[in-house]
Amino acid sequence: MTKSVFYQIDIADIAGHIIEISLHFTPTEKQHSLTLPAWIPGSYMIRDFARNITSISAGDSEGALQLQQTDKQSWQLSCRQHRVTVRYRVYAYDLSVRAAYVDDEIAILNPACLCLAVSGLQQHLHKLELIKPSSGNYQHWRLATSLTPAADTAWLDFGGYSAKNYAELIDAPVLAGVFSLSEFSIDAIPHYLVISGDNQTDQARFTADLSRICQTQKQLFGGLPTDLTRYWFLLWISEDGYGGLEHKDATLLLSNRKALPLPAHSAGTVTEINEHYQDLLALCSHEYFHTWWVKRLKPQCFASYQLNTEQYTPQLWLYEGFTSYYDDLALVRSGLISQQRYITTLEKLISRVTRNPSNDKQSLTDSSFNAWTKFYKQDENAPNAVVSYYAKGALLALCLHSELAAAGSSLDNVVAQLWQSYLPGGTPDNALQLTLQNMGFAELAAQCDNWLHNAQALPLPSALSKLGLHLSFRPMQHSDDLGGEVTTEVAFIGIQSKWHNGLLQVTQVYHGSSAHQAGIMVADQLLALDGRKITASTWPELLQRHPLNSTVQLSLFRKDRLLQTSITLAVATQQVAVLTVTDPGLCQQWLVASD
Structure with missing residues (x-):
């Protein structure tokens, strides 16, 4: 008999957000360990999915079996010779792309947080039966997933699906509910765009734009991965939220409705992509790039994921x-946004990194290594201590591209070389440096090593000058200021804040800022400036009415104490990037893909 593991997944109680799961297998040992992952690949934080299991029991044809929990995510099952059934219930109400969520509109099912692994059987066939909700008005629900449907399961229907092994199973998210579907092909490989809900949008335009992005990304790597037979963009539209998670043959995306392109009758002759739609397209672009860059080529240590710990x-x-x-x-590169639009986006990226004191406080390798406890668990001190390996890593890529372009090459060539050299074994920690050396760029490899391992600002002005751009900086005017033209200088005291119960509450303080020097702390509630009440409408005006560099009295609550402090209304030291094209030809050459 072929060894396999079989799961029945029943969306049993939508109002209670409960999923009932039955796990069936024939034991090969007297004892089997049943384990749920503690994290999901691509999201580097311990999430303890097993905490959502609300009940669990096991039995066979002779009756109940002993099931002993051994740690927060594992159970030891004592077996007889008969086929085993394990029944458990999972609470599913996580509004993210990493876990499971159920309501009367949609079901998001990540097998990584639902399907217990059976020791000794992870490399065998894993089958699923996905059961459509039986009560309520769910007859129009369909199902989309990259899992392989069974012979008797109709296209997009609930029913039987399979994966070659447990690793493939937990790398295939499921979106169920009412959705729209469109299709396009890249090199004869079908790609599907699934958009949840009933939306007023132009799906034909979205599909065409997505096709152009995928074609552009494919060209960088010289073709699609040879084992890719289909690809799914599973887009979950919600009232709020934003994010994506890569999978080998799919991506699960979360976005709000305003990011979708307007329907053709509303857009009229307007073809310009707005900021929200650009962000959504960039998210799709990001996750699709991962089809090559982490789902197939990955760090050597990820060749075998250890999902029980960091x-x-x-x-x-x-x-x-x-x-x-x-x-x-x-x-x-695909022609969806203009060169100037991209430069504006680049200004914002630079500003996000350079405005934070952390820019020279944490190295990129340290940021990567400590993602589990620092980047993914940021607190109020994050701007002063935590570097984003996403944002600053992108700026490192920019610096490398600049130096390589000046030497007659490009980062595209390096990425292609890494892809060809280290697949399938994975990259060692110095793979980029070795590749640069092998391509004849030993000096740049040493410089790159320095940029990676030392907490320091990157040489962005000189790098951008080699790409036909001049980088300058201006003072930040407010906490959300990442770019754009300004005509006047205004005071910025160096805090992030939010309005809470009608009071301005400090959420972050930049080290070295006026607020820091005045002794302002996180959670302080700002009440009055020079005796004038601070409100949402008066706060910007109060800052403008006092001369720059003047010292004023600030009244605040700290817990239950009323305090006063002197603060200087100085121009911000945090910097906002301003890019000017100095060599249009050089800039254009950089922005097109290498042959």
């Missing part, structure tokens, strides 16, 4: 940072 690598700057560099670049 798995450290100093290489996330390479896999997420380079992906972040190429996601927006693909939009301009």
Whole structure:
């Protein structure tokens, strides 16, 4: 008999957000360990999915079996010779692309948080039966997934699906509900765009734009992966939320409705992509790039995922940072946004990195290695201590591209060489440096090693000058200021804040800022400036009415104490990037893909 593991997944209680799962297998040992992953590949934080299991029991044809929990995510099952059934219930209400979510509109099912692994059987066939909700108005629900449908399961229907092994199973998310579907092909490989819900959008335009992005990304790697037979963009539209998670043959995306392109009758003759739609296209571009860059080529240590605990690598700057560099670049290369629109996007990226004191406080390798506890668990001190390996990793890619272009090459060539050299074994920690050396760029390899391992600002002005751009900086005017023209200088005291119960509450303080020097702390509630009440409408005006560099009295609550402090209304030291094209030909040459 062929060894296999079989799961029945029943969306049993939509109002209670409960999924009932029956796990069936024939034991090969007297004891089997049943384990749920603690994290999902691509999202480097311990999520403890097993905490959502609300009940669990096991039995066979002779009756109940002993099932003993051994740690927060594992159970030891004592078996007889008969086929085993394990029944458990999972609470599913995580509004993210990493877990499971159920309501009366949609079901998001990530097998990584639902399907217990059976020790000794992970390499065998894994089958699923996905059961459509039986009560309520769900007859129009369909199902989309990259899993292989059974012979008796109709296209997009609930029913039987399979995966070659457990690793493939947990790398295939499921979206169920009412959705629209469109299709396009890249090199005869079908690609599907699934958009949840009933939306007022132009799906034909979205599909065409997505096709152009995929074609651009494919050209960089010289073709699609040879084992790719189909690809799914599973887009979950919600009231709020944003994010994506890569999978080998799919991506699960979360976005709000305003990011979708307007329907043709509303858009009229307007073809310009707005900021929200650009962000959505960049998200799709980012996750599709991962089809090559982390789902197939990956750090050596990820050749076998250890999903019960943290798995450290100093290489996330390479896999997420380079992906972040190429996601927006693909939009301009495919002709979806203008050169100036891309430059504006690049200004914002630079500003996000350079405005934070952390820019010279944490190295990229340290940021990558400590993603589990620092990047994914950011607190109020994050701007002062945590570097984004996404954003600064993208700027490192930009610097490398600049130096390589000046030497007659490009980063495209390096990425292609890494892809060809290290698949399928994976990249060692110094793979980029070795590749640069082998391509004749030993000095740049040493410089890159310095940029990676030392907490320091990158040489962006000189790098951009080699790409036909001049980089200058201006003071930040407010906490959300990432770019754009300004005509006047205004005071910025150096805080992030939010309005809470009608009061301005400090959420972050930049080290070295006026607020820091005045002793303002996180959670302080700002009440009055020079005796004038601070409100949402008066706060910007109060800052403008006082001369720059003047010292004023600030009244605040700290917990239950009323305090006063003196603060200087200085021009911000945090910097906002301004890019000017100095050599249009050189800039254009950089923004097109290498042959």
